[in-house]
Amino acid sequence: MPFLKGHGAENDFVIVPDPDGRVELPPATVARLCDRRAGIGGDGLLRVVRSALHPEAAAMAGEAEWFMDYRNGDGSIAEMCGNGIRVFARYLLRAGLAGSGDLAVATRAGIRRVHIAKDAADGTPGDITVDMGRAHLPGGEVTVSVGARAWRARNVSMGNPHAVAFVADLEHAGSLLAAPATAPEGAYPHGVNVEFVVDRGPRHVAVRVHERGSGETRACGTGACAVMVAAARRDGIDPAVTGSPATYTVDMPGGQLVITERVDGTVEMTGPAVIVAEGLVDPAWLDKE
């Protein structure tokens, strides 16, 4: 089975090209491929399949030829992945399946529009911008805790669920080897991604994230968007009210993303995406239980 390896701000993915929808990827196989010691290693996996050939994407095939079948590193399914969609677009460009410029990609959260900037003269790959759709802030009181420390958090959906907590120091989140506790019980029946946020300057924040299904990652694109919107509301900024877009810089351990909320409420994310390797998975290893 052919694969590639790529990352966006060091949120890394195994990419499985499957244009004809022939590759079976049960959760246990995804988890083995994403295993950092016994497999290829990745926070998640991106299967590249024609929308027309996937039951969850066939209805979008008229607008978006390719479906991002995203899986978390533990094999679970998520609705959307912001760093993943940039890496997905980078793969399509490299494979000659898309040109630089504009592209529509089908995801479980709906169609997302992507702009791939041209490479710089020195060959540095151009950044990729994604229209991530509108953030939803359903409200409700949520608490996130790590050990003896607890913080109020804001619920934000970017197609997938996030709990955003503003903290005094990112170190207070601890090792993040285990998922932070959330309350009230049952607030997240399908799990949640948790972001810990500190201010770095005006409209500039730094974040650590614990991702549902992957653990602590070096960056999270949907998380950066959720943080931007939560930070803007905390700062009294709502582009729909002020009539001007707001841009925040979001630092994560693996890199920086620039997030803009437009007047119509849609959120635009810009950041890097790199392919680092390409190869074949040994069929004997793959077929082993």
Ligand SMILES: N[C@@H](CCC[C@H](N)C(=O)O)C(=O)O
């Ligand atoms: N790393 C991703 C988010 C991947 C999905 C997430 N773990 C979930 O389960 O919702 C990103 O860059 O957005």
